[in-house]
Amino acid sequence: MVAQSQRLSPPPFQRWWQTYGPQVLPPLIGIAAFLALWQGVSSSGLTRLPAPSTLFTDEDTRTLLLNPFFDKGGLDKGLFWQTLASLTRVAKGYLAAAVVGISLGILVGVNRIINRALDPIFQFLRMIAPLAWVPITLIALPNVQMAATFVIFITSVWPILINTTVGVQQIPQDYKNVALVLQISPRKYFFKILLPAALPYIFTGLRIAIGLAWLAIIAAEIVMSGVVGIGFFIWDAYQQNYVSEVILAVIYIGAVGLILDRLVAWVQRLIVPEQ
Amino acid sequence: MQTLTPVTPETTVAPTDALTFTDVTKRFGSLVVLDGVNLRIKSGEFICIIGHSGCGKSTLLNLAGGFIQPSSGEVRLRDKIITKPGPDRMVVFQNYSLLPWLTVFENVFLAVDAVYPRKRLPEKRAMVREYLNLVGLGEAMEKKPPQISGGMKQRVAIARALAIQPQVLLLDEPFGALDAITKEELQEELLTIWNRSKATVLMITHDIDEALFLADRLVMMTNGPAATIGEILTIPFDRPRNRERILEDPRYYDLRNQALSFLYERFAHRE
Numbered sequence: 416m417v418a419q420s421q422r423l424s425p426p427p428f429q430r431w432w433q434t435y436g437p438q439v440l441p442p443l444i445g446i447a448a449f450l451a452l453w454q455g456v457s458s459s460g461l462t463r464l465p466a467p468s469t470l471f472t473d474e475d476t477r478t479l480l481l482n483p484f485f486d487k488g489g490l491d492k493g494l495f496w497q498t499l500a501s502l503t504r505v506a507k508g509y510l511a512a513a514v515v516g517i518s519l520g521i522l523v524g525v526n527r528i529i530n531r532a533l534d535p536i537f538q539f540l541r542m543i544a545p546l547a548w549v550p551i552t553l554i555a556l557p558n559v560q561m562a563a564t565f566v567i568f569i570t571s572v573w574p575i576l577i578n579t580t581v582g583v584q585q586i587p588q589d590y591k592n593v594a595l596v597l598q599i600s601p602r603k604y605f606f607k608i609l610l611p612a613a614l615p616y617i618f619t620g621l622r623i624a625i626g627l628a629w630l631a632i633i634a635a636e637i638v639m640s641g642v643v644g645i646g647f648f649i650w651d652a653y654q655q656n657y658v659s660e661v662i663l664a665v666i667y668i669g670a671v672g673l674i675l676d677r678l679v680a681w682v683q684r685l686i687v688p689e690q
Numbered sequence: 691m692q693t694l695t696p697v698t699p700e701t702t703v704a705p706t707d708a709l710t711f712t713d714v715t716k717r718f719g720s721l722v723v724l725d726g727v728n729l730r731i732k733s734g735e736f737i738c739i740i741g742h743s744g745c746g747k748s749t750l751l752n753l754a755g756g757f758i759q760p761s762s763g764e765v766r767l768r769d770k771i772i773t774k775p776g777p778d779r780m781v782v783f784q785n786y787s788l789l790p791w792l793t794v795f796e797n798v799f800l801a802v803d804a805v806y807p808r809k810r811l812p813e814k815r816a817m818v819r820e821y822l823n824l825v826g827l828g829e830a831m832e833k834k835p836p837q838i839s840g841g842m843k844q845r846v847a848i849a850r851a852l853a854i855q856p857q858v859l860l861l862d863e864p865f866g867a868l869d870a871i872t873k874e875e876l877q878e879e880l881l882t883i884w885n886r887s888k889a890t891v892l893m894i895t896h897d898i899d900e901a902l903f904l905a906d907r908l909v910m911m912t913n914g915p916a917a918t919i920g921e922i923l924t925i926p927f928d929r930p931r932n933r934e935r936i937l938e939d940p941r942y943y944d945l946r947n948q949a950l951s952f953l954y955e956r957f958a959h960r961e
Contacts, residue, residue, distance in 0.1 A: 589787035592757065595775040597804040597854070607800060611791040 469659040476659040490643055490651070498667055501632050501644040504560070505675075508567025509628045516572045516624070517617055520579025521609070530580070541573035545631035549638045559639045563632065570631040571624035575617070582616025583609060618683040625679045629672045645671075708733040708890035709754060709858055713763035716749050723749045725916035727763070729909065733857075736884065736891045738901035740949065741911030742959040747894045750911075751860050754892055755781050767858065777805040780856035782864045786843040788835040788850075795831040798822060798850045805854040821853035822846070824883050841872035848880060852887050859884070861893035865900065874933070877903055881931065898949045901925075902942060903933060910952050913959065921952055 450467050457466035470476055483495035492500075523530045523537075548569050552562035590612060594604050636646025645664055652660035709731040716724040723746040731737050739747050752758045753765050756775040765772045767779060775781075780801075788797050798818045806814060822831055825845040835843055844864055851859055864880075865873045877900060884891060895901050901908045905925055912920040923945055927936050936942050 587787075589783055589785060590789065592775070592781065592783065593787050593789075593801075595757070596755065596779070596781050597777055597801050598775075599800070599804045603800075603804065607792070608789065611789070 463658070465659045465662065467662070470663055473659045475657060476663055479660060480663055490641070490647070492643055494645070494648070494664065494667055497643060497645045497648045497664075498671055500642070501636065501646060502671065504563050504644065505567055505628050505632050508564045508632075509571050509625060511564075511568045512570075512572035512575055512624060512628070513621060515568075516575030516620065517579050520576045520617075520620075521583055521613070523576070524580040524583025524613070525609075537573065537576065540569075541577070543569075545570040545627075546634050546638060549635060553639070559642055563635045563639055563642065563644075566635040567628045567631055571628040574623040574627065575620040578616045578620030578623070579613060582613030585616070586612045614687050618679070618687055622676065622679045622683065625675050626672065629668075629675055633668060704730075706732050707766075708735070708768065709892065710766045711750070711753070711763070712766070714750075714753060714760045714765060715762045716746070716753065716758070717761045722916040723914060724753075724760075725918050727918050729919060731890055731892065733890055734888050736904055736906045737893065737909060738905035738907075739892065739894050739909045739911060740896070740898065740901055740953070741917065742913055742953065742957070744914045745911040745917040746914050747911060748862060751781075751862055751892065751894055754858065755779055755860050777801075777854050778856055779858045779860055780851040780854055782844075782847050782851045782859065782861040784862045784864070784866065786835070786840075786847045788843055788846055790835045793832050793834055794822065794827060794838070794846050795819075797835070797846055798853050801850045801854050817853055821849040821883075824852075824886075825849045825879055839872075841868050841876060844868065844876060845879070848876075848883070852883055852889065855887065856889055859887075859889045859891045859893075861891065863894050863896060866896060873900070878933075880904070881929075885930065898946060898953075901949070902927075902945055903931060903936060908945075908949065910949065910957075913957050920957060921948075923948060 453464075454466045454468060456462060457464055465473070470480055479494055483493040485493040486496055523533055545566055548566050549562070552565045552569075553559070556562045556565060586609060590608050593599075594608055599607070632644070633646035633649070636642055636644040637650045640647060640650065645667055649661055649664045649668075652658075652664065707730050709729075711727045711729040714724060714727040715722065727750065729737075739750060741747050749758070753760055754772065756772045756779065759773070772779070788794075789800070792800065795818055798821060799814065802809075802814050802817050806817075809817075819828070819831070822828060825848055827842060827845055827849065830838055830842060835846070838846075848864070865876055868876065881904060893904065895904075902925055908923040908925060909919055910921045910923070911917050925945060926941065927939065
């Protein structure tokens with residue numbers, strides 16, 4: 416294909432290659448070497464881990480790989496639907512975490528007494544690992560779906576909250592003095608000074624949180640069996656010893672995590688003012 | 691030519707007084723920063739304050755700004771005791787204090803809009819443009835502060851301060867961070883727009899020459915702690931002032947020597 420496009424339109428491709436080649440080539444070589452090493456180790460019999468080529472050679476896995484959109488009801492769905500179910504859960508929990516984390520973070524950042532009252536609780540709660548919340552949420556909440564969403568929420572709220580608080584607390588005294596002298600209304604202070612000043616910090620929190628949320632959903636679904644989702648899919652495949660399916664799902668998870676992170680970074684670039 | 695003003699406590703405020711410090715003492719905990727400051731600033735006067743670091747110059751300015759309250763004594767704007775900051779005493783801060791996410795225009799507009807909420811939008815925009823043009827920033831209105839030089843930033847801060855037409859302008863070493871040439875340019879621009887606005891100015895500086903060029907009176911502070919006003923020089927040069935003519939005036943060196951001897955002999959900094 417490369418040769419063909421070169422023959423059809425050599426100048427554009429050559430130009431592209433000259434500009435991006437040095438950036439594209441090293442990662443490609445890196446990935447190829449990694450896959451080759453894995454293939455070698457697997458075929459040498461040192462480990463039970465199947466080689467990457469099994470994604471294509473194993474029939475069931477190949478079906479899953481090529482048909483991500485099938486839906487046979489129940490838990491028997493294509494990987495697209497599995498991933499989408501997990502993403503929906505992440506979206507709900509993450510959105511709730513963003514709303515609660517940003518508003519609570521601003522409140523705590525502005526008011527020193529509230530900060531003193533709540534900070535010990537926050538510091539304590541944020542140390543609890545996502546998986547440790549699973550039993551509590553399963554007891555406290557009526558169903559598995561809500562419990563999974565709550566685990567996402569509770570995992571991703573802390574970085575958002577803490578970064579927002581710091582963002583509000585670090586607003587330079589100079590800006591506050593300007594607002595004081597000009598007697599700027601609270602509403603205007605909020606939108607023109609507080610929010611823009613804290614925005615870079617808020618986004619740092621949001622970016623850390625999206626990664627954590629995605630990590631947590633996989634863990635949560637593995638524990639909360641019986642839901643459609645990529646995490647439970649992995650667990651199910653492992654239980655049935657479909658190891659190459661596990662590998663396929665892991666690739667999905669990594670790719671989705673990467674996309675999520677880039678997505679938040681992109682929104683950040685759109686919104687956060689350049690300084 | 692120059693006066694050694696004996697500072698006496700004042701109880702009444704004359705109608706021409708814009709800013710009055712009466713027996714002002716300021717303590718932070720057990721540290722007495724200012725002790726018994728008395729100063730009467732007439733409306734439209736340009737006052738420079740000079741003194742070694744730690745002499746409470748900034749404290750004096752913050753008292754006038756209303757950011758802090760005196761421990762005893764009082765500070766009045768005309769006949770009103772100052773209790774909090776307000777746009778009638780606008781401040782030009784040492785480090786410009788522009789909002790980096792707003793354009794130059796928006797920075798000034800924020801101030802005009804906050805102080806004159808009832809004016810119509812075209813009128814407010816015209817005010818912003820007028821003052822930015824006055825400081826020669828007509829071309830840079832849509833730039834953001836990180837894109838412009840320190841001198842330009844300080845111009846924006848001055849335009850912002852004067853656009854809201856304050857009674858008193860408080861400047862905290864506004865040109866301290868600028869190079870010599872920019873500094874002189876800005877001093878001249880400041881005089882030009884001050885002359886239009888007729889605001890009363892209270893400005894902190896480290897620079898004797900700057901003070902002699904700008905001020906009507908130069909207030910020299912004794913060393914802290916418990917600093918007070920040591921001496922006030924009246925600077926008699928005619929306005930509008932011309933730097934070269936001032937430099938040729940023999941009184942200039944006389945005043946300069948007095949200020950130098952005050953700062954480096956009588957109140958030399960004890961380290």
